[in-house]
Amino acid sequence: MRKPVSRVLVINDETLILREFVKGLNAAARSLDNPLGLTFTGVTTASEALAAIESDGDVQAAIVDDKLYSLDGGKSKRLQMTALELVQRITRMRPELDVYILIAQEHEDEVVDTLFAEAVDGYFYREERDYRGMYRILNAEIQERARTPFYDQLKNYVWMAKDSWHTPGHSSGESLRASPWINDFYEFMGEHVFDVDLSVSVPVLDSLMEPRGVIAEAQGMAAQAFGSRRTFFATNGTSTANKVIFQTLLAPGEKLLLDRNCHKSVHHGVVLSGAHPVYLNSSVNRKYGLYGPVPKKVILEAIEANKDAEALILTSCTYDGLRYDLPPIVAAAHAAGIKVIIDEAWYGFARFHPAFRPTALEAGADYATQSTHKVMSAFSQASMIHVNDPTFNEHIFRENFNMHTSTSPQYAMIASLDVARKQMMMEGYKLLARTLALANELREQINSTGVFRVLDLDELLPEDVRHDGIRLDPTKVTVDISRCGCTVEDLQRELFTRFNIQVEKSTFNTVTLLLTVGTTRSKVSRLYDALMRIAREGRAARRLVQFPDVPDFTRLRCLPRDAYYCGGEAVPLLDPKENPNKALAERVCADQIVPYPPGIPVLVPGQVITRPILDFLVGLLRSQKRLELHGIVYDGYAPCLRVLKSSEERGLRRLA
Numbered sequence: 001m002r003k004p005v006s007r008v009l010v011i012n013d014e015t016l017i018l019r020e021f022v023k024g025l026n027a028a029a030r031s032l033d034n035p036l037g038l039t040f041t042g043v044t045t046a047s048e049a050l051a052a053i054e055s056d057g058d059v060q061a062a063i064v065d066d067k068l069y070s071l072d073g074g075k076s077k078r079l080q081m082t083a084l085e086l087v088q089r090i091t092r093m094r095p096e097l098d099v100y101i102l103i104a105q106e107h108e109d110e111v112v113d114t115l116f117a118e119a120v121d122g123y124f125y126r127e128e129r130d131y132r133g134m135y136r137i138l139n140a141e142i143q144e145r146a147r148t149p150f151y152d153q154l155k156n157y158v159w160m161a162k163d164s165w166h167t168p169g170h171s172s173g174e175s176l177r178a179s180p181w182i183n184d185f186y187e188f189m190g191e192h193v194f195d196v197d198l199s200v201s202v203p204v205l206d207s208l209m210e211p212r213g214v215i216a217e218a219q220g221m222a223a224q225a226f227g228s229r230r231t232f233f234a235t236n237g238t239s240t241a242n243k244v245i246f247q248t249l250l251a252p253g254e255k256l257l258l259d260r261n262c263h264k265s266v267h268h269g270v271v272l273s274g275a276h277p278v279y280l281n282s283s284v285n286r287k288y289g290l291y292g293p294v295p296k297k298v299i300l301e302a303i304e305a306n307k308d309a310e311a312l313i314l315t316s317c318t319y320d321g322l323r324y325d326l327p328p329i330v331a332a333a334h335a336a337g338i339k340v341i342i343d344e345a346w347y348g349f350a351r352f353h354p355a356f357r358p359t360a361l362e363a364g365a366d367y368a369t370q371s372t373h374k375v376m377s378a379f380s381q382a383s384m385i386h387v388n389d390p391t392f393n394e395h396i397f398r399e400n401f402n403m404h405t406s407t408s409p410q411y412a413m414i415a416s417l418d419v420a421r422k423q424m425m426m427e428g429y430k431l432l433a434r435t436l437a438l439a440n441e442l443r444e445q446i447n448s449t450g451v452f453r454v455l456d457l458d459e460l461l462p463e464d465v466r467h468d469g470i471r472l473d474p475t476k477v478t479v480d481i482s483r484c485g486c487t488v489e490d491l492q493r494e495l496f497t498r499f500n501i502q503v504e505k506s507t508f509n510t511v512t513l514l515l516t517v518g519t520t521r522s523k524v525s526r527l528y529d530a531l532m533r534i535a536r537e538g539r540a541a542r543r544l545v546q547f548p549d550v551p552d553f554t555r556l557r558c559l560p561r562d563a564y565y566c567g568g569e570a571v572p573l574l575d576p577k578e579n580p581n582k583a584l585a586e587r588v589c590a591d592q593i594v595p596y597p598p599g600i601p602v603l604v605p606g607q608v609i610t611r612p613i614l615d616f617l618v619g620l621l622r623s624q625k626r627l628e629l630h631g632i633v634y635d636g637y638a639p640c641l642r643v644l645k646s647s648e649e650r651g652l653r654r655l656a
């Protein structure tokens with residue numbers, strides 16, 4: 001097993017004292033138990049300190065002497081900063097680090113008061129020279145951050161090998177291991193998959209529904225790591241996390257401002273909560289078929305026009321890596337008393353490298369939902385809900401959380417959240433720095449093919465969000481494929497079958513690649529090699545068929561929930577002559593109709609159907625492209641829409 005390295009940086013501008021400290025601390029590390037590989041190294045100036053912390057991902061802690069620091073080795077007085085300013089710069093860059101201050105005993109009172117207002121973890125007296133004592137404290141603190149309370153307890157429990165007289169029925173895999181029919185599944189999955197598949201019948205493993213033990217502890221550590229007041233582990237993905245928050249914040253009929261391009265779980269959450277949705281139209285980049293963020297102007301105007309709204313939800317960053325300039329949006333929403341929820345399904349790692357910050361919470365959001373599994377080391381479905389809402393109603397939240405949570409959650413998933421948090425705390429900065437470097441390399445390599453081209457922020461941004469301060473997450477790489485001589489479907493098939501490469505998503509002329517903390521240089525090389533080979537084959541250009549624009553939102557006749565729960569009737573999309581069925585125009589849809597891709601609902605429950613929408617849907621059904629059309633009902637072979645009967649419509653409260 002590879003052993004970790006934990007570097008501690010000592011910053012003191014007096015070279016002799018610095019040398020003495022580094023020597024003393026390293027001697028203590030050598031002579032005492034040192035499982036995390038602590039080593040001490042020294043610098044004398046603030047700029048060296050900041051450079052070391054920026055370039056060395058193994059730095060886990062810093063000890064700053066309480067002095068004035070020069071940024072340039074003391075050449076200019078103007079560039080000096082206090083130790084406290086240096087601490088602030090360090091924690092702004094790497095909030096996960098432990099930071100200590102060395103002080104003179106006689107200055108204790110004045111320094112300590114200031115320190116506690118800042119992100120300083122403690123202080124040592126300079127004169128004591130108690131290197132072994134300092135080492136023990138630093139080692140304990142770093143070990144504390146590296147703890148995984150839930151995972152540790154789970155492992156201990158497995159090693160205790162208790163006889164199981166409880167669920168699950170496979171009883172640590174016994175029912176499979178002995179079976180001639182399904183023992184191959186046991187062998188393939190591995191014994192621990194079954195060993196850790198335990199249940200709430202084991203009290204030492206705590207309860208996800210009412211955490212008071214190791215789950216509560218693990219969630220508390222995650223809150224600290226991700227910068228929230230409270231964090232909750234969700235084992236049904238961000239899809240459920242969004243719904244839990246909606247049901248907490250919104251009573252039926254209360255207004256929610258939402259990007260029309262939000263994930264479908266958000267639209268499902270509207271139905272479940274009974275919210276009155278106010279849809280904000282996303283920007284569209286027609287050239288590449290990409291749906292982008294909602295223009296800032298549209299959001300601010302919607303806030304102004306809907307001050308009675310309870311909440312606003314936006315996705316940041318989007319699937320393609322576009323992230324909002326959130327602080328002014330959050331400020332405007334808060335000024336109107338509107339809570340802000342940010343769906344950070346694709347952006348959970350952002351806290352751990354300054355290139356990605358501010359995070360939604362740092363920008364002031366009340367809630368952030370993150371699919372830890374999408375971009376960090378957790379199992380699928382493992383997500384986190386982070387809460388910074390100053391008026392958080394924990395009781396209501398808990399009721400809703402429990403309503404959506406299985407009473408038999410997967411313990412491996414909870415453990416993977418604990419472990420993913422540890423990893424981000426201990427090596428997130430280093431891994432993200434590597435991922436960013438690989439993303440840069442990949443961009444250059446793809447562009448060097450002369451055929452494939454990575455789109456930069458300017459090309460990705462739709463015209464109407466060009467001046468909104470939107471930034472690009474460089475780990476999402478969108479590639480223009482229009483000159484490679486393949487349709488996007490052919491290219492994806494070829495990458496998969498000939499080169500063993502599966503990409504994340506596509507539009508008619510782009511593919512998007514997702515780099516994560518698990519991306520390796522060899523994977524980058526293999527992708528480059530595949531694209532270069534295809535590029536060199538010099539295939540003749542193909543005509544690429546553009547996806548038609550999703551029609552504009554029409555209007556809501558009633559609340560989505562009211563429409564959804566009507567029985568309705570299925571009316572065919574096509575008339576007997578195979579034309580769009582005019583009888584559907586002006587009817588009210590009962591389902592959510594979503595072509596995938598791009599995943600934006602063309603109709604939501606309660607929405608009035610119009611001719612352009614019918615033409616659009618029929619056009620999609622007739623197209624030869626492989627496309628899913630969620631929400632269509634089939635009567636035999638006839639595609640239909642479920643719409644409200646007129647008697648049902650009459651019985652519902654009309655919105656428009």
Ligand SMILES: Cc1ncc(COP(=O)(O)O)c(C=O)c1O
Binds near residue numbers: 383
């Ligand atoms: C923006 C967004 N939010 C939420 C989700 C749902 O996340 P999960 O897969 O964790 O349920 C997705 C999934 O793709 C998504 O793209």
